[in-house]
Amino acid sequence: xxxxxxxxxxxxxxxxxAGWLYYVAGNTQDEIAKKLGVSRQSAQRLVSLAISxxxxxxxxxHPIAQCxxxxxxxxxxxxxxxxxxxxxxxxxxxxxxGIAQAGAAEMERHLKxxxxxxxxxxxxxxxxxxxxxxxxxxxxxxxxxxxxxxIASDGSASAYDVIVRLAxxxxxxxxxxxxxxxxxxxxxxxxxxxxxxxRHILDLAKQSxxxxxxxxxxxxxxxxxxxxxxxSEERSDLIKAGAVxxxxxxxxxxxxxxxxxxxxxxxASVPIFPNHDKPVIGIASGIGKISAISGALQGKLVNSxxxxxxxxxxxxxx
Amino acid sequence: xxxxxxxxxxxxxxxxxAGWLYYVAGNTQDEIAKKLGVSRQSAQRLVSLAISxxxxxxxxxHPIAQCxxxxxxxxxxxxxxxxxxxxxxxxxxxxxxGIAQAGAAEMERHLKxxxxxxxxxxxxxxxxxxxxxxxxxxxxxxxxxxxxxxIASDGSASAYDVIVRLAxxxxxxxxxxxxxxxxxxxxxxxxxxxxxxxRHILDLAKQSxxxxxxxxxxxxxxxxxxxxxxxSEERSDLIKAGAVxxxxxxxxxxxxxxxxxxxxxxxASVPIFPNHDKPVIGIASGIGKISAISGALQGKLVNSxxxxxxxxxxxxxx
DNA sequence: CAATCAAGTGAGTATTTGCCCGTAAATGTA
DNA sequence: TACATTTACGGGCAAATACTCACTTGATTG
Numbered sequence: 100x101x102x103x104x105x106x107x108x109x110x111x112x113x114x115x116x117a118g119w120l121y122y123v124a125g126n127t128q129d130e131i132a133k134k135l136g137v138s139r140q141s142a143q144r145l146v147s148l149a150i151s152x153x154x155x156x157x158x159x160x161h162p163i164a165q166c167x168x169x170x171x172x173x174x175x176x177x178x179x180x181x182x183x184x185x186x187x188x189x190x191x192x193x194x195x196x197g198i199a200q201a202g203a204a205e206m207e208r209h210l211k212x213x214x215x216x217x218x219x220x221x222x223x224x225x226x227x228x229x230x231x232x233x234x235x236x237x238x239x240x241x242x243x244x245x246x247x248x249x250i251a252s253d254g255s256a257s258a259y260d261v262i263v264r265l266a267x268x269x270x271x272x273x274x275x276x277x278x279x280x281x282x283x284x285x286x287x288x289x290x291x292x293x294x295x296x297x298r299h300i301l302d303l304a305k306q307s308x309x310x311x312x313x314x315x316x317x318x319x320x321x322x323x324x325x326x327x328x329x330x331s332e333e334r335s336d337l338i339k340a341g342a343v344x345x346x347x348x349x350x351x352x353x354x355x356x357x358x359x360x361x362x363x364x365x366x367a368s369v370p371i372f373p374n375h376d377k378p379v380i381g382i383a384s385g386i387g388k389i390s391a392i393s394g395a396l397q398g399k400l401v402n403s404x405x406x407x408x409x410x411x412x413x414x415x416x417x
Numbered sequence: 418x419x420x421x422x423x424x425x426x427x428x429x430x431x432x433x434x435a436g437w438l439y440y441v442a443g444n445t446q447d448e449i450a451k452k453l454g455v456s457r458q459s460a461q462r463l464v465s466l467a468i469s470x471x472x473x474x475x476x477x478x479h480p481i482a483q484c485x486x487x488x489x490x491x492x493x494x495x496x497x498x499x500x501x502x503x504x505x506x507x508x509x510x511x512x513x514x515g516i517a518q519a520g521a522a523e524m525e526r527h528l529k530x531x532x533x534x535x536x537x538x539x540x541x542x543x544x545x546x547x548x549x550x551x552x553x554x555x556x557x558x559x560x561x562x563x564x565x566x567x568i569a570s571d572g573s574a575s576a577y578d579v580i581v582r583l584a585x586x587x588x589x590x591x592x593x594x595x596x597x598x599x600x601x602x603x604x605x606x607x608x609x610x611x612x613x614x615x616r617h618i619l620d621l622a623k624q625s626x627x628x629x630x631x632x633x634x635x636x637x638x639x640x641x642x643x644x645x646x647x648x649s650e651e652r653s654d655l656i657k658a659g660a661v662x663x664x665x666x667x668x669x670x671x672x673x674x675x676x677x678x679x680x681x682x683x684x685a686s687v688p689i690f691p692n693h694d695k696p697v698i699g700i701a702s703g704i705g706k707i708s709a710i711s712g713a714l715q716g717k718l719v720n721s722x723x724x725x726x727x728x729x730x731x732x733x734x735x
Numbered sequence: 736c737a738a739t740c741a742a743g744t745g746a747g748t749a750t751t752t753g754c755c756c757g758t759a760a761a762t763g764t765a
Numbered sequence: 766t767a768c769a770t771t772t773a774c775g776g777g778c779a780a781a782t783a784c785t786c787a788c789t790t791g792a793t794t795g
Contacts, residue, residue, distance in 0.1 A: 111479070115480075115482060116485065118479075119477045119479075119482050120485070122477065123475055123477060123482070124485070127752090128751070128752065129750095136526060138775055139751095139752090139775085141773085143752070143753070143754090144773085144774090154478055156476045157441055157474070157476075158441075158474045158475075158476075159436055159437045159441060159467075159472055160474055161429065161467075162433075165430070186437050189452070190452075191442055196441065196442055200441060235478055428743095445780090445781065445782090446781070447781080456744075458744070458745060458783095459745090461783070462744090464782090465782095
């Protein structure tokens with residue numbers, strides 16, 4: 100007679116119950132307190148725990164006119180397959196506010212497909228925030244591929260381990276790319292990528308039905324730099340060569356042309372091709388990323404975009 | 418800035434924006450009012466419009482959520498006073514897993530009452546499992562009544578002696594029903610039930626503030642049969658007459674109508690009445706019991722239910 | 736053109752919620 | 766064991782939110 104149910108319901112279970120009663124069933128905290136047999140204050144704590152534990156996920160399902168307009172104009176200007184613009188909160192400092200929910204919604208849209216699909220993903224803070232907003236699903240028939248290695252130059256795994264977290268949430272078979280982001284040399288990259296199982300992953304990535312990538316800038320606090328995938332010198336070289344941004348490690352200039360040479364000779368990520376016919380969705384926002392996003396759009400490195408209002412406006416004034 | 422893209426923001430758009438700022442960005446209505454340039458009251462109206470127009474979608478990402486939704490739907494479908502659905506553990510074969518804890522919790526909730534109460538209980542494996550989960554309490558002011566006799570046709574006491582065990586755990590005065598479950602004849606039932614102290618118990622049972630019963634099926638391995646309260650022939654007769662389940666011995670059909678005649682003429686248990694105003698809580702789970710539970714719910718023989726996820730889903734697909 | 740009506744607004748008010756803080760229980764430490 | 770520290774609890778209160786009501790506006794219509 101021993102089981103996981105014997106244990107008194109964990110605090111999180113209670114929080115889930117309280118959160119459900121509050122947000123879904125519309126009870127007041129007093130009613131919840133009565134139903135759960137606790138004080139009102141405890142009920143309040145449970146509800147707020149449900150929020151802070153990310154049990155509660157809120158989404159807005161409406162094309163706001165202003166954002167619609169921006170989205171249309173962006174599609175027009177850059178020939179995008181699709182574009183979603185979420186409202187900005189001018190007073191919030193969070194970079195991913197709203198974007199994360201929209202990205203998660205887009206991912207879910209694809210994951211709900213009846214047909215088995217191959218979804219490939221990049222990495223970074225933004226994608227990670229999206230994945231954190233995903234709801235639990237059972238997607239055993241789909242396959243998730245990582246476009247980018249997760250090993251830093253010091254051998255540690257990346258802090259923004261998007262693919263593992265993603266696969267965990269949606270219970271999909273997944274294929275991380277056990278490579279450095281940028282190999283030590285051209286030869287090393289060749290050797291690493293010629294391994295049979297790596298070739299298999301690269302091959303799967305090519306068949307992707309949908310791709311989600313973040314867009315990295317190359318300013319002082321470039322993600323590639325902060326995560327120690329490139330050195331400060333390498334960044335300077337890239338800047339001198341005209342680089343404005345990077346996608347899964349591949350650096351490109353203001354027109355979205357992939358750079359020849361420099362670190363691009365050693366990037367071990369899955370190659371990216373402009374003008375892909377399947378959806379390649381860039382998720383990015385922030386004024387610091389304007390030129391990086393603009394470049395990616397101009398070079399058609401991505402054909403879909405999820406961003407926010409403020410960023411969209413900047414992109415259009417560009 | 419005027420172009421084909423311009424669309425004046427409709428009220429819903431404003432509502433969407435307000436809802437977004439409120440729920441996603443976490444602004445207060447005052448802040449929203451300022452940002453949208455309207456009064457605080459208007460902001461409040463926009464936010465509530467966003468909810469009532471279903472623009473805002475809240476999800477709870479936790480196994481409990483599923484159960485709460487099922488519970489709500491069951492309440493709706495069968496007009497129940499209350500309904501609790503506990504998670505199913507697909508890997509466990511135990512019928513009472515989780516149910517027992519939930520049932521015990523519900524019992525404790527009532528037993529904690531300051532006012533002296535009368536609680537009546539049926540019998541069976543499920544109720545026994547609930548009672549086994551009860552914590553020791555001191556409930557001398559309450560009274561516990563058995564709804565059903567505990568004597569089998571061979572004179573032995575029932576193996577699932579719920580009431581004694583219950584009273585033992587909570588130290589309450591208790592009133593077992595020293596009768597067979599099903600008398601040998603209509604006359605015998607009359608004689609037995611006319612005894613003064615039996616009448617007293619039946620009378621107490623009528624005053625019950627809360628009632629807990631199991632729900633028995635009438636398949637091959639029907640509890641009534643296994644415990645030798647009825648014979649195999651009697652079961653066949655019942656089935657032919659349309660019986661799908663029984664509560665404290667009273668057999669009923671798929672619509673929850675108590676059968677006329679058959680063993681029901683001789684059942685010595687406390688009578689049960691549909692549409693009771695006090696809580697009558699059925700505790701049952703298992704796919705084998707679906708039609709029995711469904712009948713009990715349709716006929717309002719119980720007005721509250723404790724079951725598990727899998728059973729709840731079946732009941733709703735019915 | 737006045738009457739009617741639907742929809743929206745702000746003021747006022749009741750209810751609900753968030754949070755501080757002192758106390759009590761649980762947990763960790765010597 | 767005794768003591769320190771953390772954790773949880775509930776009372777109380779100010780802030781935030783929901784609701785009611787009387788009024789305005791503007792469109793519709795007989």
